[in-house]
Amino acid sequence: MYHGAFGDRLGRSFHLNNPPVLHSRTRRGARLAVTELRIDQSGYGMTSPMGSDDAYLVCLNLRKQSTHELWCDGRSVCSSSYEGGTAYVLDLRRDPIAYIGDPLHSLYFYMPRPALVEAREELGRNSIVDLAIQPSECFRDAIVSSIGQTLLPIFKQAAAANQALVDHLLQGLCAYMAATYGGLSIRPDIVRGALAxxxxxxxxxxxxxxxxxxxxxxxxxxxxxxxxxxxxxxxxxxxxxxxxxxxxxxxxxxxxxxxxxxxxxxxxxxxxxxxxxxxxxxxxxxxxxxxxxxxxxxxxxxxxxxxxxx
CATH class of the missing domain: 1.10.10.60 (Homeodomain-like)
Known part of the structure; x- marks a missing residue:
């Protein structure tokens, strides 16, 4: 059974052992998590498949990547660079894999779609939600960046002592993403003549x-x-x-x-x-x-x- 792209499961995709991870749950019990991944050498290569899941990864890039190559559904969707401090979103329904060329330091926020739907409903908005961001689109968002920077020191501390803060930040980020970027899907595969x-x-x-x-x-x-x-x-x-x-x-x-x-x-x-x-x-x-x-x-x-x- 697939258990979500966070912690050890996400680490295996990047061939890393025991990456640090922080967890939370929504009121209805949906899992939220953030995993810190760090690769210190260049020319690392391809990630392994992350597994299909009705969820998103919001990736906060803490280091620049001169080559960012990404495949979804077996197709190349991005071949560019990105700057430190930017973010992008992976739809885990689309089997993403990536090429890592430069040293990497990133935070990966795991957000199941039911958690985003729950957040939208609590905000009194339509519960039909996708994060309407193309996988090739890197963007700057001060809220995402600030929450990531606030969480970074907690990875090195006793997580239990800071669990209330972790809950607040992860649930708050989920609500923020649902409110700011949630909407009808703009996925390129939903086009005329395509399957429902x-x-x-x-x-x-x-x-x-x-x-x-x-x-x-x-x-x-x-x-x-x-x-x-x-x-x-x-x-x-x-x-x-x-x-x-x-x-x-x-x-x-x-x-x-x-x-x-x-x-x-x-x-x-x-x-x-x-x-x-x-x-x-x-x-x-x-x-x-x-x-x-x-x-x-x-x-x-x-x-x-x-x-x-x-």
Whole structure:
């Protein structure tokens, strides 16, 4: 079961052990969290998949990145730089992964959409909410920055002694983001001819559940009340790829997680990620990632050794 992109789970995506994290909960019990991530060397490489979740990460950048490359739903959505003190938002429904080129120091605020909906309702506003910020959009916000700077010293102190302050700041930031940036979604995949949001969620969930054996277009179309052709066209309009390409991308995501372990062979990884054989896995991996899986694994091992030696 997926438990949210914070703490150890987020750290694993960045190949970091036990990053510091602060927690809170809303009145209805929705989890809020902020994780501090720090990478002190350059050329770190790609993150691993964070997992799909109906939640956002609000990322406060404390150091400049000369190269900020971000992929969502298997598509490149950003290739630029950002300055220290800026922020951006990741929609965890879109399977974000990133390339880390420069030393990194950031705070990642985990905000499930139910917490944002709850905040909007308490403010007397419409409960239908998305954070209407494109993933490629870096922005400056004095409130986000100030809350982040206030929380930084608490990571090094006894969290329990400061829990009331942590609750106040995290819940306050959630309410602020919901009030200031909440609204109807401006996600680029909600366009004319695309699947309805419920159809896209259903199709992707069905494919995740059948990641090993695969699933036919006709089954997906029947579940959505569409013809096979309309389903295929709508899905590509929504995600930028065909259902088959999307399924292969999720298998690659699974393979990337398995490759973090040093013991499994590439043949075993191919099998457990749902590929027919190692040759098929190697061909798809190289096409998607631009490097063979063996070379990727070697670079990942080198990155981990650099972190341990730091």
């Amino acid at each position: 949001p419920w159809q896209q969620r259903l199709v992707t969930q069905m494919m995740r559940e059948r990641i090993f054996e695969g699933i036919s277009i006709s089954e997906l179309a029947e579940a959505c009340g569409l013809s096979a052709g309309a389903l295929a066209r709508g899905f590509k309009k929504s995600t930028g790829m065909s259902p088959h390409q999307w399924l292969l991308s999720r298998r690659i995501d699974r393979a990337l997680e398995l490759m973090e372990g040093p013991d499994a062979s590439l043949a075993d990884i191919a099998f457990h990620a749902g590929f027919s054989d190692q040759s098929h896995f190697s061909r798809v991996f190289t096409q998607k990632m631009g490097v063979a899986p063996g070379a990727w694994r070697k670079s990942l091992t080198s990155s981990c050794k650099r972190v341990e030696a730091a």
